[in-house]
Amino acid sequence: MSDLNTILASIITSIRPSDTERHRLKTLAWRLIERINSIGKAEGLNANGILVGSSARGTWITGEHDLDIFIMFPPDVERQYLEEKGLYIARKIALEGDSLEERYAEHPYIHAVIDGFEVDLVPAFSVENAASIKSAVDRTPFHNKYVESRIRGLEDEVLLLKQFQKGIGVYGSELKTHGFSGYLVELLVIYYGSFEKVLKAACDWKFGISIDIEKHGIINHKDPLIMIDPTDPARNVAAALSLDNMCIFMDRACDFLKVPDGSYFHPGVGQPLGDKDLEYLISTRGTSLIAVEFEAPDEVEDVLFPQLYKLEDSCHEMLERNDFRVYNSGVWAKERAIVLYELESAKLPNVKKHTGPNVGTKEHASAFKSKYEHANKLSNVYICNGKYMVEIPRKYPCARKLVESEILKCGLGKHIGVSMKKKFNVMENLEILSVRDEGFRIFLRRFFDK
């Protein structure tokens, strides 16, 4: 057991950017902004560059060479104009770097690698205030302004909280993670005053707790954690945070304060699960595994993962609707995508109880009884708890057959739907060992260990 301050001092030393790193980043940022402004001027475009995000606020963790540079246009230009001219400027700058890629959020932007930095060049509208944005990215400059003016002297606290959340796996508001965004971390530090105070407060959080720094909230949000955006009274900054990530943070915060330890700041890298391990797990647990595997569509994680989660949920519902009890499920993706279920049993009895209408509902009762008079059935129609019942052969006594036959009728996102309609495989128990990817094996380990 080590002293809290000693641990924090050691962590902060390892994650705070050096003066050299700061200097390199600032120099590059100003050079790129200069280029935007001069291209704008030369081409007669009313556009200017600004630096936003953690690099602008001095709250980036060393080695994270990300630069977010916005190309701001007046709010009265057309969206098409902004996209066209914005991308023109961005591409022109990016071509002077090492590589370039067009990406899509609500509208397109350029991701480039320049001097070893990952640079996002994002066209945006320079609106009056955050409540009148025309596109989601437009609010970023307001966040930037709000945080910049309040974060001085608290940068280390932000770094510690970010690293702590990375260590326990709840950092990042991407749709794969549903964790804490960088902006949320900054607001928590501004509100509570320090890393340690945020953790202390989190120990006492109740589900649905609401923080409203500017005391201007106007909407009753239903999320587990509510942080009213200081720049937009109608918005919850923590809307993307899942209940379980909030809980993990609360849980680890308490534990860390009780027994501080540097390991909280380092994400554990699980060992890949070996073939023998899976054999052992299946025989000890006595459950059945069913996996659906297909080619992962070539999309960014923010597009791919919501579709994978949707598939996971709708196939889960289908399994339960067919009386298969799901103990655990999870998704994994690289070149291949896999949705994995652990079932109480992959086999069910051939007989299934089928419930009909209430006795006394004349037409429904007659229809039910005459339907099952000559149908293939395993009992007569009988009455139980005021309803007609009959025992019939189960359509899918075997989970594999159910998934193989019906999964394409589940709710499938656009890109996953296209991929699965081309081809998908259903694997059962040890067949899953045919997937040898180390990342998948690490996922498997966590699937069982938790």
Next chain:
Amino acid sequence: MSDLNTILASIITSIRPSDTERHRLKTLAWRLIERINSIGKAEGLNANGILVGSSARGTWITGEHDLDIFIMFPPDVERQYLEEKGLYIARKIALEGDSLEERYAEHPYIHAVIDGFEVDLVPAFSVENAASIKSAVDRTPFHNKYVESRIRGLEDEVLLLKQFQKGIGVYGSELKTHGFSGYLVELLVIYYGSFEKVLKAACDWKFGISIDIEKHGIINHKDPLIMIDPTDPARNVAAALSLDNMCIFMDRACDFLKVPDGSYFHPGVGQPLGDKDLEYLISTRGTSLIAVEFEAPDEVEDVLFPQLYKLEDSCHEMLERNDFRVYNSGVWAKERAIVLYELESAKLPNVKKHTGPNVGTKEHASAFKSKYEHANKLSNVYICNGKYMVEIPRKYPCARKLVESEILKCGLGKHIGVSMKKKFNVMENLEILSVRDEGFRIFLRRFFDK
């Protein structure tokens, strides 16, 4: 398809007592009443005999040689006096017959066989009105008086309705059956006017329907069918009727009126289930059978069956609480008593998900986490839907072991408890074939066929 009236005419001929039978019954009844009155007079006891029940009202089905004779005492005598003197008179009379047995309802009475008739000699208080009874049997004379004065000319309708209900298995208010009592049948005929009209009405019954012939009901009953007792405004005559027996009656009433057929009046006697039949059923259905077998306590059905049903329910709950899904259950008793369950599966995985407290409940959370830190477990403690969870070895992955180990902790009635604590057997699947009793095999057939 036969004509309704032809069918009813043929049925009524077969169930209406002949004049000879009526004469024999009346003669015996008056002889016994005379004896009660003369013994009373001779011994200076203020007691007199009356004939009650279906034999008094002319609504008994031919061959049912039952006589209910009450020995009435003034309401101001002590209960002990009534029991002592009442049994004295009853025993004296019964000793002149063929056999005698002391039985117990709310208080003791004598069951005797006299001249081939089954005679109940029941001491009762001759109270002012049915609302001021001192014992449940005291209301019978009021029922008798109410029905006698209204049933003239409707006796055949009562006989038809009773026989119809016997045929479909819903006649009898005993605690084994939870069906329609004779008094309820008579009131239905009085209210609706005929057998056919009762059936027509039943087709339109809704759950909770209330009939109040005297329009004097004072209590909101929660039963499926409510027939306010014309002699007691607080009582529901149909309180013992189960929802499913009410439903079976409604269902068969509709069907019979659509396609009248004599078979409704004849209870079907199922064929006993053979060994090969059970083998076939188990393999087709794919379910598992678990039976608990023990010596049936030597008690009347009204004592035994409520205890069997209680055992059936509490063991059912125990199975479900341990994640075994019960598809069907039933009880059977003769010299041996058997409670039978059909399970989705008698085996479950070794792993079981165990849910802990909500995250944020400090002491509970700590207690849960420290309890499972060193316990034998199959996963780490993790968080799911805001709660702590852990996967642990299941205590009873096998239903047979569960029942063998825990059934004595289930809710057991007094007499069944004594018997089971002496000895009970748990049987699985084909082991049940060791019970060769034909009645049990008929029960088994209905268990599956419904």
